[in-house]
Every structure is written in C-alpha cells, then in structure tokens.
Amino acid sequence: MKKFLGYLCFAVAFLSAPHAEAAINIFACEPEWASLAQEIGGDKVNVKSATTAQQDVHHIQARPSLLAAMRQSDLVFCTGAELEIGWLPLLLTQAGNSKVQSGSDGWLMASDYVQRLEVPARLDRANGDVHPMGNPHIQMDPRNIAIVAKALAQRLNTIDPANAPYYSKRYADFSTRWQAAMARWNTEIASLRGTPIAVQHRCWSYLINWMGLTMVTTLEPKPGIPPTSRHLAQVLEKLKIQPVKAVLYAAYEGDNGVIWLSDKAGIPAIQLPFTVGGNAQSKDLFGLYDSTIAMLKARIKP
Amino acid sequence: MQRLFLMAVILPVFLFCAAPFAQAADPDVEQLKAELQALKSAYQDKINALEQRVAELETVQTAATVPAPQPIAAPPVASAASPQINNDLADLNTPVMPVQQQGVQSNTTMQSNPSAFNPAIGLVLNSRLASYSREDGSVAGFAVGEEGERAGEGLSLGESELIFSANVDDMFTAQFTGAVVSENGEDGIEAEEAYVQTLGMPYGTSIKAGRMFANLGYMNEKHAHTDDFADRPLPYRAFLNNGFNDDGIQLSLILPTDLYTEVGAGAWRGDGFPAGNAEGASPGSYTAYGRVGGDIGYNQTWRLGLSMLRGDTNGEGRVSGEDGEEQIFNGDTNLYVADAKYTWAPTGNAGQQELDLQGEFFLRREDGTYEDTTIASPATSYKENQSGYYAQAVYQFRPQWRAGYRYTALQAGDVPVDLAGGVLDGEGHDPYVHSIMGDYTHSEFSRIRLQYNNDHVGRETDNQFIAQYIMSLGAHGAHKY
Numbered sequence: 047m048k049k050f051l052g053y054l055c056f057a058v059a060f061l062s063a064p065h066a067e068a069a070i071n072i073f074a075c076e077p078e079w080a081s082l083a084q085e086i087g088g089d090k091v092n093v094k095s096a097t098t099a100q101q102d103v104h105h106i107q108a109r110p111s112l113l114a115a116m117r118q119s120d121l122v123f124c125t126g127a128e129l130e131i132g133w134l135p136l137l138l139t140q141a142g143n144s145k146v147q148s149g150s151d152g153w154l155m156a157s158d159y160v161q162r163l164e165v166p167a168r169l170d171r172a173n174g175d176v177h178p179m180g181n182p183h184i185q186m187d188p189r190n191i192a193i194v195a196k197a198l199a200q201r202l203n204t205i206d207p208a209n210a211p212y213y214s215k216r217y218a219d220f221s222t223r224w225q226a227a228m229a230r231w232n233t234e235i236a237s238l239r240g241t242p243i244a245v246q247h248r249c250w251s252y253l254i255n256w257m258g259l260t261m262v263t264t265l266e267p268k269p270g271i272p273p274t275s276r277h278l279a280q281v282l283e284k285l286k287i288q289p290v291k292a293v294l295y296a297a298y299e300g301d302n303g304v305i306w307l308s309d310k311a312g313i314p315a316i317q318l319p320f321t322v323g324g325n326a327q328s329k330d331l332f333g334l335y336d337s338t339i340a341m342l343k344a345r346i347k348p
Numbered sequence: 349m350q351r352l353f354l355m356a357v358i359l360p361v362f363l364f365c366a367a368p369f370a371q372a373a374d375p376d377v378e379q380l381k382a383e384l385q386a387l388k389s390a391y392q393d394k395i396n397a398l399e400q401r402v403a404e405l406e407t408v409q410t411a412a413t414v415p416a417p418q419p420i421a422a423p424p425v426a427s428a429a430s431p432q433i434n435n436d437l438a439d440l441n442t443p444v445m446p447v448q449q450q451g452v453q454s455n456t457t458m459q460s461n462p463s464a465f466n467p468a469i470g471l472v473l474n475s476r477l478a479s480y481s482r483e484d485g486s487v488a489g490f491a492v493g494e495e496g497e498r499a500g501e502g503l504s505l506g507e508s509e510l511i512f513s514a515n516v517d518d519m520f521t522a523q524f525t526g527a528v529v530s531e532n533g534e535d536g537i538e539a540e541e542a543y544v545q546t547l548g549m550p551y552g553t554s555i556k557a558g559r560m561f562a563n564l565g566y567m568n569e570k571h572a573h574t575d576d577f578a579d580r581p582l583p584y585r586a587f588l589n590n591g592f593n594d595d596g597i598q599l600s601l602i603l604p605t606d607l608y609t610e611v612g613a614g615a616w617r618g619d620g621f622p623a624g625n626a627e628g629a630s631p632g633s634y635t636a637y638g639r640v641g642g643d644i645g646y647n648q649t650w651r652l653g654l655s656m657l658r659g660d661t662n663g664e665g666r667v668s669g670e671d672g673e674e675q676i677f678n679g680d681t682n683l684y685v686a687d688a689k690y691t692w693a694p695t696g697n698a699g700q701q702e703l704d705l706q707g708e709f710f711l712r713r714e715d716g717t718y719e720d721t722t723i724a725s726p727a728t729s730y731k732e733n734q735s736g737y738y739a740q741a742v743y744q745f746r747p748q749w750r751a752g753y754r755y756t757a758l759q760a761g762d763v764p765v766d767l768a769g770g771v772l773d774g775e776g777h778d779p780y781v782h783s784i785m786g787d788y789t790h791s792e793f794s795r796i797r798l799q800y801n802n803d804h805v806g807r808e809t810d811n812q813f814i815a816q817y818i819m820s821l822g823a824h825g826a827h828k829y
Contacts, residue, residue, distance in 0.1 A: 098646055098696060105699035105792075107691075107829045109649045110608035110641025116554050117602045133793070135825035139521055144548030147518065158446035171793060214440050271791055272747050282661040284364060300700050300747065 065338055072204050073115055073146070075124035075134065076103055078185040079156060079323040083123055083328050085220045086116060086199050090209045094119075099324035102298045103129060104175070104270065108136040116141035118207060119152070123198065126155025128169050129182035144347045149203050156182050156194040174268025183322060184259075186253035188228050190334055195220060227332055234339050241346055244313075245284065246273070246295035249320065253338070265303050273303035285311050293348045296320035314345040382526035383584030408702075435688060467514035468823035470571045474506040475817055482803070482810035484643045487582070489760030489774025491668035491675035491687065491718070492735070493589030493621040498805075505530060505794075506508065507572045508818065509540070513823070525571070552602040561593045562614050563600065564636045565708050568592055574827050576704070576742045576816040577785055581756035583710040583736030587683055589621035594633060608641040608651075616659075622681040622712075623659030633659040641689075641829075646696040650689065653827065655746045657683040661716070672721060675771050679716010679730070683804045685709070689829070700747055707739035714761070720770035730772075732761025748790065754783040758805075779805040793820045 070091045074080035080095035084110040087093065094115045096105050103125075104110075116122070116137045124130055138147060146152035162180030169178050172187035184190045197218045199217035200317045203210040239258040254261050263284055285307075292314045301317065308315035318338050319328040479503050484500025500504070505528065513523040520650030525541035543558030561569045568586060568591050580590050584682060600612030618632010621624070626632045634657070659682065663676035682749040686709045693702040712734045736755035743750065757780035763773045787797035795818045803810035 079705060080752070100695035101645070101697045107649075107698060108826060109643065109829045110639075110651050111643040113602060113610075114606060114608035118604050118606075132826050134826075136828055139545060140554070140828070142546070142549055142554035142600075143550050143552070147534040147547050148515070149518065161447060171791070175791060175793075196440065200443060203440070209686065217440060220383055229814055268791075271796075298695075298699075299699055339593070 062098075070121060070202070071115075071119045072121045072123055073119035075130050077145065078191075078331060078334070079123045079125070080194055081322040081334075082191065082198060083121075086195060086203060086213055086216050088123070088212065088216050090206065090212060091202075093214070097321060099234075099297045099321045099328070105133065106130070106133045108133045108140065111207075112137055113141050117143055119143060119146055119200065120343040121152045121154060123156070124145040125182050127157035127179040127182035128177055129157075147261055151201065154198065154201050157182055158196070159193050159197045160184050160190045162223075163255060164248070171330075173245045174266070175270030177269075181248060181251045184252055186338075187256040188224070188231060188251060189256065190252065191331060192221070192224055192228070193206050195224065196253075222344075223332070227335065231335055231339060232344070237348065238346065239343055242288070242290045244281070244290045244293040244307075246293070246299050249296055250294050250318075257342075262288050265293070265307065273302070278303050278307055280309050282307060285313075289313075292316050292342070297324035316341055317347050318342075322335070349598055371526050415484045420779075433606055450812045465514075467512040470509075470511040470513075471821040472509040472511070472571070473817070473819040473821070474508050474573050475504070476506045476578060477491045477503050477815045479813045480810055481812070482806065482808050484806065485810070486771070487586055487758070487779050487805045488771060488777045488807065489763075489779070490758065491585045491677065491720075491771055492586050493666075493668055495590040496585035496588070498622075509571060509573065510537070515547070516544065519546060519548055520572040521547055523821075526736065535804075536673070552604060553599065554600050554602075554618045556600070557597040559593060559595045560598065560617065560658070561591050562596070562598060562639050564588075564592055564635055564691055565685040565710075566651075566653065566706060567708070570828070573820075576706075576740065576750075576752055576798060577754055577783055577800070579783075581708075581736075581738030581740075581754065582758045582779060582781060582805070583708065583738065583756070584734060586758055587622065587710055587712050587734075588657075592633075592635075594618070594620035594623075595634070596631065598635070603680075606642075608639070610637075612637050612640045613686060618659060618662065620659075622657070622666060622677075623682065624661045624677075625663045629664050632662060643696075647689045647692055647694060649829065651687075652689075653685075653687045655685045655687075657681075657685075659683075660670055665716075671724070673771075674719075674721045676719040676721075676727075677714065678719075678727065679714065682713045683778075687731050698744075702744040704742040704744075705740070706742075707737065709735070709737040711735050716766075718767055718772060720767055720772065723767070724772040725766050725770060728764050728766040730761075730764060734761045749786070750789070751786045753785070754785075755782075756783075766827075775807070777804075777807050781805060793824060794818070 070087065071090070072083045072087065072093045074083055074095045076097055077095045078101055080093045083091060083093045086304055096112050096115070097106055105182045123293050124134060157179070162182070165179065165180035166176050167174070171175065195217065199213050202213040206213070228308065235257045241261060242260045242262050243254070244263050244265065245261060248264055248269055265273040265278065265281060267274060290313060293304055293308055294316050295301065297317060297320050301315070305345055318341060319325040319334055322328050322330060322334050324334070325337055328334040361438060366594060423513040425464045425508065438760050449462045476499070479500060480498070480501050498792055500630040508528040509525040510528070511523065513521070515521045523541060524539070527540040529536055529538050539559060541557050543560045545556045546554055549555065563569050567575065567580070568588065571689040579593070583615035584590055592615040594612050596616035598614035615631040616633035616637040617626045620633065623632040635655065637653060637655035641649070643649050654790060660680050661678050668675045688707050691698070691702060694700070699781045714734070715731045718730045719725060719727040736756070736758040739756035740752060742750055742752035757778060759778050760772070760774045767773060782802040783799060785797055787795055789795045797816045797818070799814040799816070801812035801814070803812050
C-alpha cells in the first residue's frame, strides 16, 4: 500500500510538472468568452471552451472532460447570472480547484459587469425557466463585449502580473479595433431600427435592445419550454394582426416550429450564429457581428 | 430510529430560534442607518473635492462604463457616445467594477436581508402508482435488504427528498438530504445525506465527511430522482440495498491530466448494507474507486470505472427479511464493480437528442455464516461468489421525450445443504428482469414516467406497471454525468 502511494505521488508530481511553467489555463464556459480570452491573452493563455455554438448552454452535463479541464484551470470565465447553474457549480465543487472558486481572482463572471435586462420582478417557475438575475445572454450587444474585455484584461493583469504589459498592449489593440468596428456597425444597423421581429427563445434581447428592433412575440410559450403546435397557431394569429419582418433563432436551437411558422406567415426564418462558431463567418467576435448584421440586412425587407 | 424524525426535531427548533431574529432586525437597521449617515457626512468633503478634480480632468460621463439599457438611439448619437466609451475603456487603470458595486441602480434587489444567506432549499417530489401480477416480490436465491425489496403496490409516495445546500465559507460546502420515507404506515424523515466537502484543498484533492452515498460504481452516488428507470437494477437491490450510504469519510483526487482521471477511497462506520451492526471505533467498511473519462469529438462522451467495497459485520450481523423470517449474515463481504457509460448527442447538444448507454457488472464474495430462520437453519458456513449486472439504453428522440430499455440479471452462489429450501436457495432459478420505460419532461423541473417490467426475479413471472412523477421545487442542484 505504501509502495503504491509512493508511485501515485510520483505519478502526480510527474504529470503536474509540464503544467508548472505553462500558460494561464482559461476555462471559458461559452465560445464568445473563449474568443475574447484569446484576443486579450494571445499566446500567454490556453483557452478551452466548455461549449460550442451548436450546444444549448442551459443543458450541458458536467462531463468528465469538463471536470479535467476545470481541475487544471487558472481562470474560469463565464457568463454567470445563473446561465450555467445546471453544471458549473457541480464542476467547481467536484474539481476541487481552489484557484477558481466563486469570489476568488480566478473567477470572472461577465454578466457581473454589465447592466442586465429583463430582471424579473416576480419569481415563479410557472413563468417558465426564468433567470432570477436577469437575461444572461449578454454577448449580443457589442457595448457589453467592450466592458467585459476590460474586466478580463484587468483580471489577467492581476493573476499573471509578469505578463501585465503584454495583456495591456493586446487589450489596447483589441479595444481600438472594437471601437472602430462598433462605429461601423452602428451606421450599418441604422436602417434596421424599429423592425418588428419574432424570436424563438428570449436570447436576443440584448441584440434587439442595441439595434432598436421591436420584439413582437416569442415562439416558446414560456422560457425553456419548446413551442407546442397549439401555441404556434396562436402566434400565427397574433402575427396576422401584428406582422413581423422575420423570426430569429440561434444555431443551437431546433427549427421545427420556426420553419413551420415561417412558411405559414411568409416571413424569413433567420438562423443567426448567436456566438462565435455559430456559422462559417463567425470565426471571432468581429466575424460574429459582421455576419449577424449582414444576415439581418440581407433577409429583412424594408 | 434515531435518525428518523431528526428533521422533525430540527425544523421547529430552527423556526423557533429564527423568530426573534426577524424582530431584532429593526433596531439593527436603525443603528446601521445612523452609522451610515455619520460615514456619509465624514466623507462628504472628500467626495466633493474629488468630484471637483474629476470634473476638471475630464468631462466623461461615468455612466459610459455602465451603458444604461437603452438602444443606440440614432447613428449620430451613437457615434457621439462611442468616443466617450473609448476614452474610459482604453485606460486599464480605471477599474471596471461589477455593476453591484458601482452604486448605480443594482440589477437585483440585494438588500440587507437575514434570509439572504439561507441555504439553497430544493424539494423533489417523487410519487408512484405500481401494479404487480405476482403476490410476492422475493428475489430467488438472495437475502435482500429492506430498501432493496420490491416497492409497495398501489399509490404511494416514493422517495421524496428535501435538500439543503450552501457554501459554509471559502473552504467548505455542505449538503443535507432528508428522505421522506413511509415505513409500516409511519412517515418520517431520514437523514439520507449530511456531509461537508472541502473546496480548496491542494493538488485537486477533496475530502467529504459525514453521511453520504459513497463513490462506487456509476449509480450509487446519484439520487434516485435522477435515475432513468423507476426502480434500481437488480445488483443495486441485492448487493447494496438500493445504494450504499453510511457515515464516513471519503478522499478523492482528480489528477491534473487532460484525460479525466479520478481516484479515491473511503472509510465507513459499517452500518450500511452489506456490513451491519457497527460497534467500536474502527471502521466497518472501506471503499476505493478509480475512474477515467473523456470526449470523442463533440458528439460523444464516455466514462469507465472500477471500484470495490469491503464490509465486515459485527455482533448480531446483517439482518434481512421480516420478523420471524430472517436471514442473518455474519462475516466479510467483498464487492467489485466495473461500470461504463457512453452518451452520443448530435453536435453534443443533449437538449435536442441524446442516446445514453450505461452498464455495470458486480461480483460479490461473501465469506462467513448464514442463518435462515425461515427454515430454522443453524449458522451455516458460507463462502460463495455471486454476480449481477445491468445494461440499459435510453434514447431522447425529441427534446421532451425519452424511451429506454434495461436488462438486469443476478447469479446466485451454490447453496450449502443446511440452507437448502430457504431464501438463499433459488432452486436453480437465476433472477432477471426486462424493463421498458417512456418519459415526458415538460420542463427541466418536471418529469412523468411510465414503465413496464417483465420481471423474473422469482420462478413466477411478475408483470409490473409503474407510473411515476418527479417534480423539482426550489433550488435544483446540478446533475453529475
């Protein structure tokens, strides 16, 4: 037994050694934050995204691979606002990594830094899978990305002071490019302002808010409950009175209801990337917005 | 019985103790307000001076870091706002603060509130309707513990759970799970789990202490409400009394490898099946386990594990069966478990569609004596191997609908002459069960299930129909893979 323990200790020491001088390991819950971490962290960081654009972040399992990644991470960079409540807390307790526990320097929740929309005044799950801390899908407003980028840069400076000048320089570079892109996007979206639209799930609220679109209805009867045929029929009736120009849904969402409604109502169903990797053009955050705006402008008839 | 009604005692005491706090809060608030006022006036001068300096240095609106939730009004306004954001965000020396700490209108109403630190409370209601065609549910050739017996027929409250959990501080997290049980017409709350777990130990280690379900096999540490079928497979019923939980301490270690690798071991009091009647200071049971797992691309996830449980009985031994028809085992039990789990979901998006395969193999070695009062046998020397397994497939074909099939079987050991004709004598029949189930998950908080078992645990076929609902109220803990 003692001999076995000795081997075990040796094995642990051996396996830990290669990581000792390696880059900062960042565990990003969503692809948008993985992309941002790569922008600011450059080659000083190893970034792992726990999810892809094709996955519904509300329904992720605390898989073995995520536990292994969490165990080795120096920074957990997630949306927060209870978006990942179904799996992140479990990963944190199971992985036993003291560096990234809630409230430590290795814990960065993007939604803590922005003004959240749709904070419910009344909490009742009869209203569906409501998020008590407000709508967590903050990444579809570029102003939020700008704020979170700064919070991330400051955090990287804190946990890796040796490379602080590097992060600061990369942040300044990103920030300059982002502001320029935002100025361009703001001009591009001017023609979309006031466009009435329908959405499948309320994950577009920040985009709608930023662009000044008007959300008429949702296809989900309640958040997190898939559209039923009866509810879709009601939505169709509503759209006859209050027509919309398009129905929006995300890359990870099923499209049965959306396509049906789109056919019946004669409006385009636009599957937007929603996050980095959601379509071929969304290789990074710039591509995500370029692609989203281009798709909306191409498909929505004025 | 000691642990029974524990909650029934704790709750009123808690409520009684909490009541004065609610009343005491008012004077405290008044005092705090006064202190705050004093602080305010003390710092007012400094703030005024600072405000003046800030105003001189720049005309940037502080609100720029916190864009109020309003759209970019029109392009001219937007482009005017952008450079201000730029100014403020470009300078990394001005910290970005969480919105909560900025003093602006907060996102949530986090007021000073004595209940703000209450543990998360979750309640899982699990109720069922069962119909069986065989009168007796005994498992041929096995002395099964009370929990492992066939559940009651008719309408019944299944295993409902009351779960309290919270971080104790930055070092510990704790959980209490009370199971509502009805035994012989009496209701009570049993402390199913009550443990603390460390959060910040070095080298990926974690220590859990208290009462808990041990890390053993795949299903053992899971709560019954997360199971894919309404009842546990045969080896869990026969070898673990549905699940091994005991008072003890468990150490686990996740290795810093890209391939998930976890090893751990536990020492237990020895009250839980397959041990029994713990006495003295030394532990009566030990567990050890090792697990590996990972992803294959984005679509597939797997996990493999090996574990073992050793339990020794003491004194009167481990008792199965009813009064007057008891089977008493005295001796050592060694149980070895191999488990495998595999899931496939297109693009890894389990919310839409998922195939879930799971199986476990058990080998039990019992070395000691059995006494069977049904046949008035003497304590007979018994040294035999028994085995059991299950394999199941569950397919979620639409976001809310799942269907599953499970096969489970047991193989008993040879029967010594003195025990022939008793409970341990399966008369050559090895138990097996085919199960099919379908369930509907309306939201992630509610599930309704129908299950049919073609049950051959005895010689006579038992056609079992089970309808079940599982409802989660309040805080709902995450589920482990």
